Amino acid sequence: MLQLARQAPTLDAIITAHAALRAQVPLVQCLTNVVSAPFMANVLLAAGASPAMVDNPEEAAAFASIAGAVLVNLGTPTAAQVQSMRLAVQAADDIGKPWVLDPIGAGVLPWRGAVAAELLAQRPTVIRGNASEIIGLAGLGSSRAKGFDSSNDPADAMPAAMSLLKHAHCVSASGAIDHVVGKVQDDTGNVSHYLLRIAGGSALLPRITASGCALGALVAAYTAVAADAFCAVAAAHVHFALAAEYGERQAGGPGSFMPAFLDGLDLVDARLIRAKAQIDGVKLVR
Amino acid sequence: MLQLARQAPTLDAIITAHAALRAQVPLVQCLTNVVSAPFMANVLLAAGASPAMVDNPEEAAAFASIAGAVLVNLGTPTAAQVQSMRLAVQAADDIGKPWVLDPIGAGVLPWRGAVAAELLAQRPTVIRGNASEIIGLAGLGSSRAKGFDSSNDPADAMPAAMSLLKHAHCVSASGAIDHVVGKVQDDTGNVSHYLLRIAGGSALLPRITASGCALGALVAAYTAVAADAFCAVAAAHVHFALAAEYGERQAGGPGSFMPAFLDGLDLVDARLIRAKAQIDGVKLVR
Amino acid sequence: MLQLARQAPTLDAIITAHAALRAQVPLVQCLTNVVSAPFMANVLLAAGASPAMVDNPEEAAAFASIAGAVLVNLGTPTAAQVQSMRLAVQAADDIGKPWVLDPIGAGVLPWRGAVAAELLAQRPTVIRGNASEIIGLAGLGSSRAKGFDSSNDPADAMPAAMSLLKHAHCVSASGAIDHVVGKVQDDTGNVSHYLLRIAGGSALLPRITASGCALGALVAAYTAVAADAFCAVAAAHVHFALAAEYGERQAGGPGSFMPAFLDGLDLVDARLIRAKAQIDGVKLVR
Numbered sequence: 001m002l003q004l005a006r007q008a009p010t011l012d013a014i015i016t017a018h019a020a021l022r023a024q025v026p027l028v029q030c031l032t033n034v035v036s037a038p039f040m041a042n043v044l045l046a047a048g049a050s051p052a053m054v055d056n057p058e059e060a061a062a063f064a065s066i067a068g069a070v071l072v073n074l075g076t077p078t079a080a081q082v083q084s085m086r087l088a089v090q091a092a093d094d095i096g097k098p099w100v101l102d103p104i105g106a107g108v109l110p111w112r113g114a115v116a117a118e119l120l121a122q123r124p125t126v127i128r129g130n131a132s133e134i135i136g137l138a139g140l141g142s143s144r145a146k147g148f149d150s151s152n153d154p155a156d157a158m159p160a161a162m163s164l165l166k167h168a169h170c171v172s173a174s175g176a177i178d179h180v181v182g183k184v185q186d187d188t189g190n191v192s193h194y195l196l197r198i199a200g201g202s203a204l205l206p207r208i209t210a211s212g213c214a215l216g217a218l219v220a221a222y223t224a225v226a227a228d229a230f231c232a233v234a235a236a237h238v239h240f241a242l243a244a245e246y247g248e249r250q251a252g253g254p255g256s257f258m259p260a261f262l263d264g265l266d267l268v269d270a271r272l273i274r275a276k277a278q279i280d281g282v283k284l285v286r
Numbered sequence: 287m288l289q290l291a292r293q294a295p296t297l298d299a300i301i302t303a304h305a306a307l308r309a310q311v312p313l314v315q316c317l318t319n320v321v322s323a324p325f326m327a328n329v330l331l332a333a334g335a336s337p338a339m340v341d342n343p344e345e346a347a348a349f350a351s352i353a354g355a356v357l358v359n360l361g362t363p364t365a366a367q368v369q370s371m372r373l374a375v376q377a378a379d380d381i382g383k384p385w386v387l388d389p390i391g392a393g394v395l396p397w398r399g400a401v402a403a404e405l406l407a408q409r410p411t412v413i414r415g416n417a418s419e420i421i422g423l424a425g426l427g428s429s430r431a432k433g434f435d436s437s438n439d440p441a442d443a444m445p446a447a448m449s450l451l452k453h454a455h456c457v458s459a460s461g462a463i464d465h466v467v468g469k470v471q472d473d474t475g476n477v478s479h480y481l482l483r484i485a486g487g488s489a490l491l492p493r494i495t496a497s498g499c500a501l502g503a504l505v506a507a508y509t510a511v512a513a514d515a516f517c518a519v520a521a522a523h524v525h526f527a528l529a530a531e532y533g534e535r536q537a538g539g540p541g542s543f544m545p546a547f548l549d550g551l552d553l554v555d556a557r558l559i560r561a562k563a564q565i566d567g568v569k570l571v572r
Numbered sequence: 573m574l575q576l577a578r579q580a581p582t583l584d585a586i587i588t589a590h591a592a593l594r595a596q597v598p599l600v601q602c603l604t605n606v607v608s609a610p611f612m613a614n615v616l617l618a619a620g621a622s623p624a625m626v627d628n629p630e631e632a633a634a635f636a637s638i639a640g641a642v643l644v645n646l647g648t649p650t651a652a653q654v655q656s657m658r659l660a661v662q663a664a665d666d667i668g669k670p671w672v673l674d675p676i677g678a679g680v681l682p683w684r685g686a687v688a689a690e691l692l693a694q695r696p697t698v699i700r701g702n703a704s705e706i707i708g709l710a711g712l713g714s715s716r717a718k719g720f721d722s723s724n725d726p727a728d729a730m731p732a733a734m735s736l737l738k739h740a741h742c743v744s745a746s747g748a749i750d751h752v753v754g755k756v757q758d759d760t761g762n763v764s765h766y767l768l769r770i771a772g773g774s775a776l777l778p779r780i781t782a783s784g785c786a787l788g789a790l791v792a793a794y795t796a797v798a799a800d801a802f803c804a805v806a807a808a809h810v811h812f813a814l815a816a817e818y819g820e821r822q823a824g825g826p827g828s829f830m831p832a833f834l835d836g837l838d839l840v841d842a843r844l845i846r847a848k849a850q851i852d853g854v855k856l857v858r
Contacts, residue, residue, distance in 0.1 A: 035323045035339050037607045041781035046826045051781065053607050056650050058683040066680070078342050078366065080650065108352070111344040207552070209327035209337065250824075252536075254332045255548025262827025266779070321609045321625050364628050364652065394638070397630040493838070495613035495623065538822075540618045541834025 002098050002125060002229050004169060004185040008194040008281045009234035015270045017226040017235035022048045026068035026224035030217055031055040031085050033075025033104070036210035039258070043214035046265035047239060049221035060084035064091035068224030070099040071217045072119060074112050082115050089122050098125040098223035098232075101168075102216035107136015116140070120167050125229050127164050127171045128216045131157035134173040138163050154179040158195070162284070165193060169229035172219070174212060176201070178237045181284070182230030192283055194230070198237040199278035202244035202261075207254035215240050238277045242268045245276070288384050288411060288515050290455060290471040294480040294567045295520035301556045303512040303521035308334045312354035312510035316503055317341040317371050319361025319390070322496035325544070329500035332551035333525060335507035346370035350377035354510030356385040357503045358405060360398050368401050375408050384411040384509035384518075387454075388502035393422015402426070406453050411515045413450055413457045414502045417443035420459040424449050440465040444481070448570070451479060455515035458505070460498060462487070464523045467570070468516030478569055480516070484523040485564035488530035488547075493540035501526050524563045528554045531562070574670050574697060574801050576741060576757040580766040580853045581806035587842045589798040589807035594620045598640035598796035602789055603627040603657050605647025605676070608782035611830070615786035618837035619811060621793035632656035636663035640796030642671040643789045644691060646684050654687050661694050670697035670795035670804075673740075674788035679708015688712070692739050697801050699736050699743045700788045703729035706745040710735050726751040730767070734856070737765060741801035746787060748773070750809045753856070754802030764855055766802070770809040771850035774816035774833075779826035787812050810849045814840045817848070 007013075027050045030040055041051040054063040057080055064070050070092045072085050092099045101124035106116035116137055120127075129137065131152035138160035154175035161171040161181045170182035178198040185191050205211040218240060222232035246268075247261030293299075313336045316326055327337040340349040343366055350356050356378045358371045378385045387410035392402035402423055406413075415423060417438035424446030440461035447457040447467045456468035464484040471477050491497040504526060508518035532554075533547030579585075599622045602612055613623040626635040629652055636642050642664045644657050664671045673696035678688035688709055692699075701709060703724035710732035726747035733743040733753045742754035750770040757763045777783040790812060794804035818840075819833030 033339065034320050034606050035327050035337075038324055038610055038781060041607050042826070042830075045779050045781055051607075052677075053605065053648050054677075054681070055648065056683075058651070059681045062681055062683075076339050076341065079344070105338075105340075109340070109345045109348055111342075111348075207331050209324060209331055251549075252546075253549030253552040254328070255545035255550075255552070257545075258328075258548075259545060259827035259829075259831060260824075262830075263823075263825030264827075266825040266827070319625065320606050321613050321623075324610055362625050362627065365630070391624075391626075395626070395631045395634055397628075397634075493617050495610060495617055537835075538832075539835030539838040540614070541831035541836075541838070543831075544614075544834075545831060 002169065002223065004183050004191065005228035005230040006185060008184055009196060009231040011274060011277060013227065013231045014235040014238050014277065015273050017222055017231055018239060018270065018273060020225035021222060024225050025050050026221050027052060027066065028069050028071060028217055028221045028224065029054055029063050029067035029088060030071045031060065031081060031088060032071060032073035032213060036073065036075060036213035039210045040214045040217045042262055043265060044217055044221055046262040047218055047221065055081050055084045057083045057087060061087040061091035064088040064097060065095060067097065069097060069220040071102065071220040072099060073102040073104060073213055073216060074106060074116060075104045075213060077112055077115060085119065089119060093122060098229060100124060100126045100128055100216055100220040100223065102128050102213060103133050103137040106133065107139060113140050124168050125223055126219055126233055127168045128219050129173065130212055131173045131175050134164065134171065135160045162193060170233045172233050172237065174215060180233050180237060182233065184230065194281055194283050196234055196279060196281045198234065198241055200241035200245055202248040204248055204251060204254050204257040205244050208258055234279065238273060238279065239265065239268050242272055242276055288455065288509065290469050290477065291514035291516040292471060294470055295482060295517040297560060297563060299513065299517045300521040300524055300563065301559050303508055303517055304525060304556060304559060306511035307508060310511050311336050312507050313338060313352065314355050314357060314503060314507045314510065315340055315349050315353035315374060316357045317346065317367060317374060318357060318359035318499060322359065322361060322499035325496045326500045326503045328548055329551060330503055330507055332548040333504055333507065341367050341370045343369045343373060347373040347377035350374040350383060351381060355383060355506040357388065357506040358385060359388040359390060359499055359502060360392060360402060361390045361499060363398055363401060371405065375405060379408060384515060386410060386412045386414055386502055386506040386509065388414050388499060389419050389423040392419065393425060399426050410454050411509055412505055412519055413454045414505050415459065416498055417459045417461050420450065420457065421446045448479060456519045458519050458523065460501060466519050466523060468519065470516065480567055481570050482520055482565060482567045484520065484527055486527035486531055488534040490534055490537060490540050490543040491530050494544055520565065524559060524565065525551065525554050528558055528562055574741065574795065576755050576763065577800035577802040578757060580756055581768060581803040583846060583849060585799060585803045586807040586810055586849065587845050589794055589803055590811060590842060590845060592797035593794060596797050597622050598793050599624060599638065600641050600643060600789055600793045600796065601626055601635050601639035601660060602643045603632065603653060603660060604643060604645035604785060608645065608647060608785035611782045612786045612789045614834055615837060616789055616793055618834040619790055619793065627653050627656045629655045629659060632660040633663035636660040636669060637667060641669060641792040643674065643792040644671060645674040645676060645785055645788060646678060646688060647676045647785060649684055649687060657691065661691060665694060670801060672696060672698045672700055672788055672792040672795065674700050674785060675705050675709040678705065679711060685712050696740050697795055698791055698805055699740045700791050701745065702784055703745045703747050706736065706743065707732045734765060742805045744805050744809065746784060752805050752809060754805065756802065766853055767856050768806055768851060768853045770806065770813055772813035772817055774820040776820055776823060776826055776829040777816050780830055806851065810845060810851065811837065811840050814844055814848055
């Protein structure tokens, strides 16, 4: 079981997490939607992790005990896959494995909204979504989302993200500037909330399918190797943003962005993170 | 509910439909096969629409009421997905939302042939397939198709396409030269049939998977924004063909064609449509 | 029903098989995992075959009688898909169609291990896996595999591959140097075992998802057109390796490798096979 962070993520901690990812090549079990599966697997492989989309009820729990982390993505759930999610999450909880919830459409469609509420009660290590999804998950019914794309700014999702911190170590609302809120426990046991903003990335990311889903999977990969969940989320977002910047420089449009972005995930290294990461943090007053 | 076209699609009407697509970014619910899902989603995003592959029975109807149009593709149907198709189509019909039927393999495999016949009786707004699929759907059993690729010329599918017009506003048989037949209602209420041929495109399109499936999804996107279904089909085929021509110029083979084609879908604009669209039409005598 | 090879595959036989693939465009029924489906379909199309992912229980057997060969891949099995696998394999057996087993994760997860054992008893024409998968399938439980990636050298899988020859005509363990073992029957009816090693390829292949899965599908395509299964496996591996070498020369990383590799599959021809194939063979003493 990941401990709460002892400090907000620093650049050094992010670089250490990246080195750990490359050294350990963590195995990530992805229970995800059919649209995202190939791209997500390629993102994990390019970044330095190992994907496995084991999502049948017969094997989901057994595989969660082998995997380094579990991703649960609600993009195209079926009744059988939801059952697998329950089993994988329970197995992960039982042995202290981190797991990530990506609540696509939870605020839009009541059936998966109920699934999301049930999973939320199981206390995911991390919740990751775009701004509309974070607002939708916190409100379960009151989102202004249109379809599954984000129509909200991540800054608008801050109250929702903070309210979701009672269920998770860390909550991320991604967008033009990613907003990540996480818990930090000081030496006396007091828990504070911090906001980390990660800028950069590319306007082409929302022009390709499953980019947000793949970021969720990369967050899961980092939770398997990082010191704490807050640092894992920060490292995944920085890695993703820098790769997207590389991809955009190579690309002539959303199609050519995809292979270039994957190349970028492979190319990101400590030097680039130190030189180019755009992060700033602030302690939040509750 | 889309009205019947008042005239056969003109270049101006196609340009207007393209502008409407870009302005409205319609949400398209795709009930489609697992092979096509990622590429289809990327085609919709690159062209200027918003995809969502909600295809479980629990949510299919609810989402059809949110979406701007529904695509039903029979590529890899399961019993549960077929149930979702019934529910989504019924919901779309109830509120006058357009929906598109892509009858892959309907003439080859009896089980899905029966599903296709049932869906046909629900009167799709548009039917789109390659020539073999249109012949197979019209004949349900008599197709000369080998597997799921087209072994027929679209011109050969004209009698089949015309016979299918009793079920739909517009029927498209795509191929080297796309053949689109549609109904036009004049001021006195008389309905005539027109044939529109769209040339161009690329010989690399049938060398990549799901290109026809993705065209069906783009047709659905245009039905959500165009003045009528006939114009929507024409605009989608022109948009697709011009993007494929751009892609082919960039490509060294079928692999590099894919990202370049997606870039092309993003790049197509009014100027390019006016300069390069290859369409001609003729009124059909019945 | 494919006969046993009369000699180990020669360069001439491989070139003949490649010409037959291009001339016949065999239809390959793929019962495969959701991650691999799009890339596998594109690999088959680029190489010169025709894919169809018909994997529902209602149609699996009927389609096996139409297809030229059947691929069974255990990547993300569901109960319904496993039932389809049984039906497709039985239909293929009944009419002497070749089929290929790709036993992903069979040595790691007991549920699919039992499925793999059941399929093995049905005597696949070819078994293809990475080294860990071949060891896992032969041992069913004793693999050292971590997740689904290979952590073994193909040479280490030789005893496992040879033991699996009692179930199949040919067994392939792919890796840095692919190891293929197959049966050869001489004029007097005596059966010998041969090892064929195929070098080349690219270190980028394991950095993209479903490359091994797609190789299995290409093996199936070649079994539909080659003189014997051993030659089919050799031809598929040579075709794949040469395309990967082309792809690596064009690529800046794993992302740009994918489209270039697909272009390579399209470009490989008799001249390139004769000039660049790296194969050597040896008769094995039992």
